[in-house]
Amino acid sequence: MVKISLIINAQPWEIQVEPDETLLDAIRGKVGLTGTKKGCDSGECGACTVIMNGRSVNSCLVLAVEADGQEITTIEGLSHGQELHPLQAAFISEGAVQCGFCTPGMIMSAKALLDSNPHPSEQQIRQGMAGNLCRCTGYGRIVAAVEKAAQLIGGDRLDATGSRQTGNQV
Amino acid sequence: MSQQPFQYEAPQSLAELWSTLDLGQDGTRFLAGGTDLLVKYKRKQLSVTRLVDIKNIPDLQGVWLDAALGLRIGALTTLTDLAAHPLVNEHVPVLAAAASKMASAQVRNRATVGGNLCNAAPSADLAPPLLVLQARIKTLSAAGERELPLRHFFAGPGLSTLRPGELVSEVILPLPEGNTRAVYLKQGLRQAMDIAMVGVAVKLKLSGSLCEEAAIALGAVSPVPLRAESAEQYLKGRKLDAQSIAEGADLAAKEASPISDVRASALYRSQLVAALLKQGLQQCAGILTEGEN
Ligand SMILES: Cc1cc2nc3c(=O)[nH]c(=O)nc-3n(C[C@H](O)[C@H](O)[C@H](O)COP(=O)(O)OP(=O)(O)OC[C@H]3O[C@@H](n4cnc5c(N)ncnc54)[C@H](O)[C@@H]3O)c2cc1C
Numbered sequence: 524m525v526k527i528s529l530i531i532n533a534q535p536w537e538i539q540v541e542p543d544e545t546l547l548d549a550i551r552g553k554v555g556l557t558g559t560k561k562g563c564d565s566g567e568c569g570a571c572t573v574i575m576n577g578r579s580v581n582s583c584l585v586l587a588v589e590a591d592g593q594e595i596t597t598i599e600g601l602s603h604g605q606e607l608h609p610l611q612a613a614f615i616s617e618g619a620v621q622c623g624f625c626t627p628g629m630i631m632s633a634k635a636l637l638d639s640n641p642h643p644s645e646q647q648i649r650q651g652m653a654g655n656l657c658r659c660t661g662y663g664r665i666v667a668a669v670e671k672a673a674q675l676i677g678g679d680r681l682d683a684t685g686s687r688q689t690g691n692q693v
Numbered sequence: 694m695s696q697q698p699f700q701y702e703a704p705q706s707l708a709e710l711w712s713t714l715d716l717g718q719d720g721t722r723f724l725a726g727g728t729d730l731l732v733k734y735k736r737k738q739l740s741v742t743r744l745v746d747i748k749n750i751p752d753l754q755g756v757w758l759d760a761a762l763g764l765r766i767g768a769l770t771t772l773t774d775l776a777a778h779p780l781v782n783e784h785v786p787v788l789a790a791a792a793s794k795m796a797s798a799q800v801r802n803r804a805t806v807g808g809n810l811c812n813a814a815p816s817a818d819l820a821p822p823l824l825v826l827q828a829r830i831k832t833l834s835a836a837g838e839r840e841l842p843l844r845h846f847f848a849g850p851g852l853s854t855l856r857p858g859e860l861v862s863e864v865i866l867p868l869p870e871g872n873t874r875a876v877y878l879k880q881g882l883r884q885a886m887d888i889a890m891v892g893v894a895v896k897l898k899l900s901g902s903l904c905e906e907a908a909i910a911l912g913a914v915s916p917v918p919l920r921a922e923s924a925e926q927y928l929k930g931r932k933l934d935a936q937s938i939a940e941g942a943d944l945a946a947k948e949a950s951p952i953s954d955v956r957a958s959a960l961y962r963s964q965l966v967a968a969l970l971k972q973g974l975q976q977c978a979g980i981l982t983e984g985e986n
Pocket residue numbers: 565566567722723724725726727728729730731732753768769794795796797800803804805806807808809810811812816817818819855859860861862886887888889
């Protein structure tokens with residue numbers, strides 16, 4: 524066992540891990556945050572997506588020991604108490620959640636995308652989320668939810684002709 | 694992960710690496726982004742007794758321009774950084790474009806240039822564009838450094854000519870001359886997140902429609918990524934028209950020695966080589982003529 528210290532959702536943690544334990548298993552098994560899901564365990568499905576030092580990563584392809592000293596955000600870190608993050612609210616209002624297994628990873632990928640590109644085109648959303656598989660929704664509603672969240676976050680509004688105008692950042 | 698766990702270390706410098714590296718040990722592996730290594734380890738395709746994480750070593754990082762040598766790309770450069778780097782986009786946009794189409798955002802955030810080459814998959818997407826760009830590989834070991842052309846780096850599927858205990862430290866690219874254009878075309882089963890059934894890189898130096906130099910590299914159609922030399926020689930000095938493009942594409946398809954697997958049959962792969970190369974030649978020629986008129 525090796526001791527590592529890391530910050531998860533703005534909270535410092537010290538945990539003991541095996542050298543070959545993934546960050547995914549450590550987050551779920553040692554820290555007890557089970558919102559991050561294990562699907563394929565090999566980088567293909569995106570269910571395990573978390574944000575490490577500002578970038579989305581597959582936590583099944585990061586060793587816990589590699590995360591020593593790093594800053595991690597998981598799906599549990601997005602809401603403020605009862606107040607949902609705009610992405611969470613938009614996924615609900617757009618009906619982008621069915622079984623929900625892919626949703627935490629989808630939302631973390633969408634967050635990383637919007638953090639680096641606040642007003643992505645539909646094409647950019649589809650490309651940015653290509654590493655997240657959903658077996659239920661057919662993706663249309665997920666794309667719509669990300670577009671809606673971008674508007675909520677960026678203060679976009681639609682003008683009379685339906686084309687998007689960028690408003691003030693909130 | 695239920696196997697006998699390995700020992701993990703993360704040296705902070707080359708000096709620390711060389712002083713702790715034990716070459717007598719068979720299962721010593723270097724870890725960069727881990728997107729190939731950890732997948733193989735989990736599938737029990739790779740034994741690891743000692744895992745040496747090289748990500749904290751500053752000598753393997755960065756992208757910079759060297760007046761004498763050209764563009765130097767540190768082995769630890771991630772695919773995300775390669776795709777976004779201003780120097781890469783300015784001097785070798787074909788490489789930035791190739792990187793941006795690989796894998797997924799999450800994988801690109803971890804996967805490195807050095808890892809893509811050292812993993813030595815016949816389908817490695819950076820190999821064909823780097824081969825036409827005449828990349829050189831710089832390596833480091835306790836014994837010193839060496840430099841070799843990328844075409845002498847691959848030795849077979851999953852095999853490179855790296856010696857035990859040797860690291861790739863940089864990829865060095867001579868700056869392409871004016872009037873050259875390059876493209877990389879990849880065909881997978883789906884648009885995103887798929888390894889190439891065939892990858893074709895083309896770089897042409899053109900004067901009007903006359904092809905002064907042609908460099909063509911093929912991925913996923915032979916044990917190692919290779920240059921299609923007979924097609925290159927045929928095209929050199931020729932006017933690019935429908936007939937010479939078709940002939941060049943056929944010659945390249947004959948140089949491929951693809952296998953049949955779950956992704957595609959050998960015959961389909963050969964036909965894809967010709968089709969992609971045709972498209973690549975047309976794109977390079979088209980872009981240039983437009984630019985010059
Ligand atoms: C879901 C998924 C999708 C993918 N899609 C693509 C794709 O579209 N195209 C593609 O080409 N690849 C793809 N890959 C494969 C992989 O992501 C790339 O090959 C990547 O560039 C490997 O880099 P890495 O840093 O993760 O390598 P690692 O896994 O860290 O290392 C790979 C090998 O190289 C060795 N190594 C690494 N760096 C060095 C160095 N500097 N010196 C010496 N040895 C070194 C390691 O010991 C190991 O044997 C994909 C992988 C996954 C999981």
